[in-house]
Amino acid sequence: MNDFKRQPLPLPNGQDKVLLHSCCAPCSGEVMEAMVASGIDFTIFFYNPNIHPLKEYELRKNENIRFAEQFGVPFIDADYDRDNWFERAKGMEHEPERGIRCTMCFDMRFERTALYAHEHGFPVISSSLGISRWKDMNQINDCGHRAASRYPGLSYWDYNWRKGGGSARMIEISKRENFYQQEYCGCVYSLRDSNNHRVSLGRERIKLGVLFYGQEKV
Ligand code: SF4
Numbered sequence: 001m002n003d004f005k006r007q008p009l010p011l012p013n014g015q016d017k018v019l020l021h022s023c024c025a026p027c028s029g030e031v032m033e034a035m036v037a038s039g040i041d042f043t044i045f046f047y048n049p050n051i052h053p054l055k056e057y058e059l060r061k062n063e064n065i066r067f068a069e070q071f072g073v074p075f076i077d078a079d080y081d082r083d084n085w086f087e088r089a090k091g092m093e094h095e096p097e098r099g100i101r102c103t104m105c106f107d108m109r110f111e112r113t114a115l116y117a118h119e120h121g122f123p124v125i126s127s128s129l130g131i132s133r134w135k136d137m138n139q140i141n142d143c144g145h146r147a148a149s150r151y152p153g154l155s156y157w158d159y160n161w162r163k164g165g166g167s168a169r170m171i172e173i174s175k176r177e178n179f180y181q182q183e184y185c186g187c188v189y190s191l192r193d194s195n196n197h198r199v200s201l202g203r204e205r206i207k208l209g210v211l212f213y214g215q216e217k218v
Pocket of ligand 1: 102105
């Protein structure tokens with residue numbers, strides 16, 4: 001990290017202000033450091049009603065707040081309207097990851113991000129969601145563009161945060177900051193499926209709140 005020189009990031013349409021949807025500290029750490037290095041004026045928008053249970057939601061959110069405070073980056077703590085999320089997920093309980101339930105989940109989070117951006121004068125939205133290799137970047141970008149297209153003058157910045165070593169720096173920053181390390185995507189169905197997979201391999205079920213980057217697994 002120390003001798004790494006960041007290149008300035010150009011925003012779409014010459015804009016310089018972003019509302020950054022963040023899913024968690026590990027995914028947004030690299031994105032935030034890249035934006036800070038480019039002098040971009042940005043605000044974190046934490047809207048993730050998919051995360052279950054509440055204990056896990058609070059863990060992820062508080063780690064993100066802790067990191068945002070280090071940079072003095074404004075942090076919008078949006079609703080945890082999980083009833084709406086479950087309502088929209090009805091009938092999709094057994095869909096696989098990267099399937100239609102995830103499209104719904106990204107749509108819901110981006111729709112609220114785009115609405116907030118529209119109401120509060122942000123010309124650009126983006127997200128940390130796509131930096132994870134577990135995610136389908138095209139699926140996420142489609143949802144982001146769809147949400148932004150609802151409002152005139154609003155764009156979705158589909159920058160590929162993985163490139164140029166971004167994925168590796170995401171892990172480096174997470175270790176440096178000892179971020180909480182979540183072990184499933186977020187919703188109750190991903191928790192169920194991750195646990196089923198682990199049990200099938202003879203591994204223990206996920207324990208919430210115990211694993212942090214930089215710690216040796218015992
Ligand atoms: S697996 Fe992840 S992206 Fe898909 S619905 Fe669950 S929380 Fe949302």
